[in-house]
Amino acid sequence: xxxxxxxxxxxxxxxxxxxxxxxxxxxxxxxQVDVSFALAFPDVYEVGMSHLGSKILYxxxxxxxxxxxxxxxxxxxxxxxRLREASLPLFGLETGTPLAxxxxxxxxxxxxxxxxxxxxMLALGKIPLRQEERGPGDPFVIAGGPCAFNPEPLAxxxxxxxxxxxxxxxxxxxxxxxxxxxxxxxxxxxxLRRAAAIPGIYVPSFYRxxxxxxxxxxxxxxxxxxxxxRVEKRVVxxxxxxxxxxxxxxxxxxxxxxxxxxxxxxxxARGCRFCQAGMIYRPxxxxxxxxxxxxxxxxxxxxGYPEMSLTSLSSTxxxxxxxxxxxxxxxxxxxxxxxxxxRVDSFSVxxxxxxxGLRKASxxxxxxxxxxxxxxxxxxxxxxxxxEEAVAVAVAGGWTAFKLYFMIGLPTEEEExxxxxxxxxxxxxxxxxxxxxxxxxxxTVSVSNFVPKPHTPFQWEPQVEEGELVRRQQVIRxxxxxxxxxxxxxxxxxxxxxxxxxxGDRRLGKILLAAHRLGCRFxxxxxxxxxxxxxxxxxxxxxxxxxxxxxxxxxxxPLPWDHLSPGVAKDFLSREYQRALRGEPTxxxxxxxxxxxxxxPTLELPIRLRGGDxxxxxxxxxxx
Amino acid sequence: MTQKLWARLIKGPEVRFISHLDLxxxxxxxxxxxxxxxxxxxxxxPQPRIAFAAxxxxxxxxxxxxxEFTLREPWPPEFFLKQVNGQLPPGLALAAVxxxxxxxxxxxxxxxxxxxxxxxxxxxxxxxxxxxxxxxGFLQQEEVTVSRQTRKGLRRxxxxxxxxxxxxxxxxxxxxxxxxxxRLTPQGSVRPGEVMEAFRAYTxxxxxxxxLHREGLYIVRDDGIHSPLTxxx
Numbered sequence: 001x002x003x004x005x006x007x008x009x010x011x012x013x014x015x016x017x018x019x020x021x022x023x024x025x026x027x028x029x030x031x032q033v034d035v036s037f038a039l040a041f042p043d044v045y046e047v048g049m050s051h052l053g054s055k056i057l058y059x060x061x062x063x064x065x066x067x068x069x070x071x072x073x074x075x076x077x078x079x080x081x082r083l084r085e086a087s088l089p090l091f092g093l094e095t096g097t098p099l100a101x102x103x104x105x106x107x108x109x110x111x112x113x114x115x116x117x118x119x120x121m122l123a124l125g126k127i128p129l130r131q132e133e134r135g136p137g138d139p140f141v142i143a144g145g146p147c148a149f150n151p152e153p154l155a156x157x158x159x160x161x162x163x164x165x166x167x168x169x170x171x172x173x174x175x176x177x178x179x180x181x182x183x184x185x186x187x188x189x190x191x192l193r194r195a196a197a198i199p200g201i202y203v204p205s206f207y208r209x210x211x212x213x214x215x216x217x218x219x220x221x222x223x224x225x226x227x228x229x230r231v232e233k234r235v236v237x238x239x240x241x242x243x244x245x246x247x248x249x250x251x252x253x254x255x256x257x258x259x260x261x262x263x264x265x266x267x268x269a270r271g272c273r274f275c276q277a278g279m280i281y282r283p284x285x286x287x288x289x290x291x292x293x294x295x296x297x298x299x300x301x302x303x304g305y306p307e308m309s310l311t312s313l314s315s316t317x318x319x320x321x322x323x324x325x326x327x328x329x330x331x332x333x334x335x336x337x338x339x340x341x342x343r344v345d346s347f348s349v350x351x352x353x354x355x356x357g358l359r360k361a362s363x364x365x366x367x368x369x370x371x372x373x374x375x376x377x378x379x380x381x382x383x384x385x386x387x388e389e390a391v392a393v394a395v396a397g398g399w400t401a402f403k404l405y406f407m408i409g410l411p412t413e414e415e416e417x418x419x420x421x422x423x424x425x426x427x428x429x430x431x432x433x434x435x436x437x438x439x440x441x442x443x444t445v446s447v448s449n450f451v452p453k454p455h456t457p458f459q460w461e462p463q464v465e466e467g468e469l470v471r472r473q474q475v476i477r478x479x480x481x482x483x484x485x486x487x488x489x490x491x492x493x494x495x496x497x498x499x500x501x502x503x504g505d506r507r508l509g510k511i512l513l514a515a516h517r518l519g520c521r522f523x524x525x526x527x528x529x530x531x532x533x534x535x536x537x538x539x540x541x542x543x544x545x546x547x548x549x550x551x552x553x554x555x556x557x558p559l560p561w562d563h564l565s566p567g568v569a570k571d572f573l574s575r576e577y578q579r580a581l582r583g584e585p586t587x588x589x590x591x592x593x594x595x596x597x598x599x600x601p602t603l604e605l606p607i608r609l610r611g612g613d614x615x616x617x618x619x620x621x622x623x624x
Numbered sequence: 625m626t627q628k629l630w631a632r633l634i635k636g637p638e639v640r641f642i643s644h645l646d647l648x649x650x651x652x653x654x655x656x657x658x659x660x661x662x663x664x665x666x667x668x669x670p671q672p673r674i675a676f677a678a679x680x681x682x683x684x685x686x687x688x689x690x691x692e693f694t695l696r697e698p699w700p701p702e703f704f705l706k707q708v709n710g711q712l713p714p715g716l717a718l719a720a721v722x723x724x725x726x727x728x729x730x731x732x733x734x735x736x737x738x739x740x741x742x743x744x745x746x747x748x749x750x751x752x753x754x755x756x757x758x759x760x761g762f763l764q765q766e767e768v769t770v771s772r773q774t775r776k777g778l779r780r781x782x783x784x785x786x787x788x789x790x791x792x793x794x795x796x797x798x799x800x801x802x803x804x805x806x807r808l809t810p811q812g813s814v815r816p817g818e819v820m821e822a823f824r825a826y827t828x829x830x831x832x833x834x835x836l837h838r839e840g841l842y843i844v845r846d847d848g849i850h851s852p853l854t855x856x857x
Contacts, residue, residue, distance in 0.1 A: 001638075010683050015641035023653070023713045250653060252639070252646045252713075304653030304711070306672075334664060334672075 002096055008082045016252040017045035018079065020071070020093030023250040024302060026058075027094045028068040030101075034178045037061050037069045038092050038102040038139070042109070042117035043524070045073040049249070050257035052311065053145065054108055057166055059245035067174055070094040070102075071249075074117040074521070075124065077528065083124060090124035099125025103177060105139045106162075109147035112501035113494060113524035115154060118143075119516040122157070129513065131159050131205060136186045140177070148202075149233075149280050150454040150561035153501050155204035156509035159188075160195055162202075163564060164233030164280075165266070167242050169200045196226040200234035202564060203227060209506055209560075215547060217505060217558045232565045233280070235603050239266065240291045247302035259307035259338065260299040262292060264324070268313035269590040269607070272368070273379045273580050274410065276453040277313055279573075280566040282599040283607040284590045289320050293327055300332060307336040315339050316348040317590075319609045325355055344382045346389040353397040362401035362444070363394050369410060370420025376583045377412050379576075387424060395431045400441040402428050408472045409450040409464035411580060418472055421447065422479035429482040443485045447476060449495035453502050454561045455568060457576035460553045463499040465546075466492040493531040497523065499549035505560035508548070510541045569598030626663050627698040630731055630852050631705075631721040632840075633689040635680060638715030644679040650713065651691065658707040663696040677735040677841050677852070678808050681815050687719075688739075688840025690852045692731040698723075722853045731852060735808060737788060737842040740816040742802040743795065743835030750831075752794040758827040759802075763787060768826065770818045783822060786814040788844070799834070808841070 001019075009015040020027075030036050039058055041048030048054060054071070061069035070092030075083060083090065089098040099105060105127065107118050119129055122141065128134045131141065143151055144162035151161045162169055173195060180191040196203040206227035210218040222229055236242045244263070251258070267284040268277065287295075296308065308328070310318070316339060318324065328337050337355045342348045344365045352363060367387055369375045375382055394402070406421050425445045433439040449469050452461045464472070469492045477487055501508060514537035522528035538545050553559065555574055562570070572595070579586060589595045590607055600606055635647070642650065652672055655662055664670040673694035680686050699707075701721045708718055746755060762768070767782045788805040795801040804816055820833050843850045 009641055016643075016646065019638075019641065021638055021714055023650075252642045252650055254646070254649070301657065304656035304658075306652065306656065334662075334670075 002088075004086050004088055005096070008079070008086060008088075012079045012082060013076060014045075014253060017073065017076070018093065019252070020096070022252055024247045025094055025249050026062045026069075028062070030068060030095065030097060033068045034066040034181065035068075035104070035174050036097070036102045037067065037174070038072050038099055038105040039069050040072045040099075040105050040107045040118075040121055042074050042107055042114040042121060043111075044076055044522075045251075046253065046255040048073040048108075049251050049255045051108060051110065052261050052263060053166065055245040055248045055261075056243070057106075057170055058249070059247075060167060060170060060243050061174065063243070064171070064174065066178060070097065072099060072105075072121070072125075074114075074121055077522070080120075080124065080521075089126045090121060100127050100139060102139045103181065104174075105141050107141070107143040107145075109143050109145040109151065109154075111524055112147060112153075112498045113529075115501060115512055116516050116520040116523055118154065119157065119512060120521045123516070129516075130156050132156075134159070134188065136188070140188075140191070142173075146276060146280060147502075149276075149564055149566055150503065151202070151204065151564075152506050152560045153504040153508035153512060155506045156513075158204060159192060160201055160203045162234070163200050163231055164566070165236045166234070167236050169198060169234045172198050173201065193224055193226045196224065196228075199232060202231040204506075207563065216553075217560055219558065220560075220563045230563050230565050232602065233567060235283075235567070235605060236266075236285070237605050238608070239263075239285050239287045244295055246295070246298040248299075250303050250305070257309065257340075258305075259309045259336075260296075260303050260305040261309050261311045262296055262299065263287070264292065264310055264312045264315055264318040264321075266312065267607075268317070269588045270314060270317075270381065271379050271576075271586050271588060271595065273377075273457040273576055274368075274407065274450060274453075276456050279455050279568050279597075281313065282566070282568060282597060283603070283605060285608045286319060289324060289327070292324060293331075296328055297331070300335070306334070307338060308332075309338045309340050311340055313341065314343060315341055316343050316351055321351060325351065329355075344390050345386045346393045349390045349393040349397070353393070360397075360399050362403055362442075363399045364403040364405065365390060365394075366405035367424060368405065368407055369413075369417060370406060370422070370424060371417045373583055374410060374413060374417045374420075376585050377580045378410055379580070379585050381585055381588070388427070391428050391431050395433050395439060396435070398437075400438065401444070402440060402442070403444045403446065404428065406445065406447050407450045408447055408476070409469050411458060411461050413464075413472075415475065418475045419479050421445065421476050425480060425485050426482055429484050441484065443482075444488065445476075445480075445485060446488045447473065448490045449492055451495055451499045451502055454559065455566050455573070457573045457580055459503065459559065459573065460555060460577060462552045463496065463549045465550055466496055469495070491526065491529065494523065494526075494529055496545070496549055497531075497534060500545045501548075503560070504548050507543060511537050511543055514540055565602070567599040567602040569596075569602070572597045625698065626726070627695040628724050628726055628728065629693045629695065629701060629704060629721050630724050631691050631693065632719045632853060633686075633691055634717045634719050635684075635686045635689055636715035636717075637685050639713065640683055640685050640715075643682050644676070647680075648674065648676060650716070654708060654711040654713075654716075655693070657711040660693070660699065660704065660708065661696045663694040675730065675732055677731045678738060678813070680838055681817060684836050684838055686838035686840075688838060690731055690735060690841050720853055728857050734843050734855075734857075735841045735852060737844045737849065738806050738808055738813070739839045739842065740802075740804045740806065741835065741837045741839055742804055742816060742820065742833060744800050744802060744820070744829075744833055745831030746798050746800055747830040752792070752800055755800050755829075755831075756792055758829060759790075759792065759823065762823050762826050763790075765826075768822050770814060770822060772818065781812070781814075783814045783819060787819070799831075803839075807844075 140159040206224045208221045212218040265286040267281045368380045429443045452458045473489045518533040662672040675692045677690040772779045786807045791803040793801045
């Protein structure tokens with residue numbers, strides 16, 4: 001460790017964030033490799049370390065003998081202050097190499113309110129912020145993750161963007177980078193042109209955006225032959241063959257998801273219309289039971305975690321979920337198995353009951369909307385009866401604390417839907433325990449504000465304006481009578497900014513720069529979020545944020561992300577939008593019939609239910 | 625048949641910033657990777673039976689932390705040592721382990737003394753005799769109050785009864801080495817950093833504490849001071 005760092009660490013909170021010596025951390029001599037990559041996560045260590053995608057890339061890059069990957073997270077403000085005082089640049093955790101000395105710095109974009117952290121990390125790393133200011137010797141700054149499907153607000157700052165799953169494309173990119181470096185590595189444009197020829201790679205500076213008189217986009221025009229008019233995402237066809245992190249870094253400190261992660265499948269075909277993940281990660285691809293058991297064994301041996309989480313967008317949908325849980329419990333007696341995302345039905349709750357055993361903290365269910373009508377609009381295929389049964393099974397199973405997740409501001413929402421949220425919460429709170437126990441002790445109702453996202457059926461919808469959202473929060477608050485119900489609402493101004501940047505275009509780059517200069521960072525953290533500074537930035541730049549968040553966009557208007565494709569057809573999204581307004585649900589294509597979203601033919605890839613035959617339907621839903 | 629093991633753990637400079645709670649988790653994961661057949665506590669939320677004798681303040685290194693492990697089936701102690709050391713991150717190592725009879729008391733119930741090595745600067749113009757005089761004057765007081773911010777609020781206590789023994793040694797012309805033995809009691813203990821802070825506040829001493837290390841934990845009885853790895857009950 002550098003002596004300057006030795007001096008600083010005793011003065012900051014949670015110093016083990018910055019050690020880089022955790023179990024399974026990989027330290028390589030940069031002089032012995034051809035390319036170096038900083039895996040940058042624009043949030044604090046305990047959030048970034050919980051992200052599976054970063055673990056996968058760390059493993060894949062470091063497996064190459066010619067490459068090194070190190071981790072870097074946004075330093076917490078106390079650490080940032082110390083780094084600035086000591087004039088220490090932000091560094092890769094493993095070797096302390098300054099960020100500016102890496103060949104490539106790759107950010108994972110999970111959330112719009114981390115964008116100022118991207119800029120702040122570049123600034124702390126002494127890397128020129130705007131891509132056009134970078135020259136020979138500067139790193140290439142790249143990004144991936146869900147927000148990369150509309151990276152336009154960050155276009156000024158990014159050299160290139162990776163669309164979709166990174167396992168395969170990262171290797172192709174590093175190989176091109178290595179060749180370019182070996183040829184002298186001076187002409188950045190030459191590298192970017194070669195990179196742009198790789199499927200799934202988007203180079204924002206190779207596209208010119210034309211605007212119409214009313215401020216909307218007229219056209220997006222590629223300016224180099226390598227730049228495709230429409231960049232398709234990358235997707236891993238066979239997850240059984242894909243590399244997975246068999247020995248992830250084990251942090252010293254307690255992180256957000258402090259457990260081993262077993263990824264059962266990617267994609268989700270439930271088709272919730274608000275859900276961006278459900279659209280951009282299609283199609284559904286499962287790992288086989290055999291692969292999962294082998295991976296579980298490797299994780300147990302390499303990490304020693306006492307808990308393993310079965311992750312994916314809707315884990316209880318895995319074809320052989322019961323069999324998997326049974327086999328894990330047999331093989332590892334004292335391992336806690338956990339299910340992160342429970343569907344609201346008795347089958348899922350029964351599964352949770354099996355894995356949780358006697359240790360029951362609270363159970364989380366997400367009905368999302370308060371009425372059957374609105375749940376049909378958003379295609380959350382959960383009925384009132386599903387909710388009632390799920391809760392009854394949970395109470396009978398011994399849970400006394402519930403967390404319920406809802407959204408407000410959904411398209412077509414009315415007073416009745418808001419009262420429905422309160423009604424469901426009240427019902428849960430008063431569910432009797434058939435065994436005569438004390439029943440439900442606490443119901444925590446978390447109400448978030450709906451943010452329309454790109455590449456979803458609601459991408460044309462305006463966000464409900466702030467004052468109205470606050471009023472709707474109050475409607476629910478007033479309707480709640482039971483004192484065992486706790487209502488948590490979200491900051492409407494933060495949701496508004498999220499909506500602005502989610503569907504923003506390149507002109508918002510100035511705003512990000514202005515907000516960064518005003519000192520904005522960690523905007524997703526209530527204690528650091530300062531909306532006044534954002535207002536100042538919008539005013540100074542003469543940009544109206546409402547244009548992005550609150551305007552209903554016509555189907556005919558070119559959207560800032562139309563040249564970026566997750567494989568789902570735009571006309572499927574508009575069809576889904578119209579069905580939503582008519583309150584018509586659409587079925588799960590992995591269970592019933594194809595809904596013609598276009599992803600399989602576009603990516604030439606069928607859905608794969610590799611788990612094999614589903615668990616016997618006769619026994620599904622039964623406890624034993 | 626369960627097996628009870630007492631081990632000495634070294635916490636080196638690489639891991640000195642790990643908090644006590646995180647250290648417990650780190651050791652537990654290392655044992656699981658080593659496939660040690662840990663015994664678990666009873667109850668709704670069974671926990672592995674790993675008990676540290678006394679928490680070490682964050683930021684301090686130690687050559688003598690003691691841990692009691694309970695295994696659900698016996699392992700030869702040397703094998704245990706080798707397997708676990710293969711799974712501990714840099715800076716952590718088990719130096720020695722001993723199997724103790726089941727009927728022995730819990731380690732944390734018998735350890736009652738901690739020995740620290742402290743390095744203190746002598747400011748310009750002051751010699752070791754100046755320090756000895758100041759130090760002895762400081763400890764001759766009947767009461768020296770320490771205020772500690774805890775989660776339950778401010779705790780105030782007298783540190784004098786916790787001082788068991790000390791030895792001073794001139795380290796070089798500009799520093800002094802203090803060996804300080806502090807009592808660990810069921811009611812609590814004082815940290816060496818708190819003693820040094822109180823000393824500096826009382827005497828206005830300007831030299832900086834540049835080294836702070838826990839040498840070991842011991843059991844003081846009428847028959848002398850014992851190491852947990854050799855004591856008999």
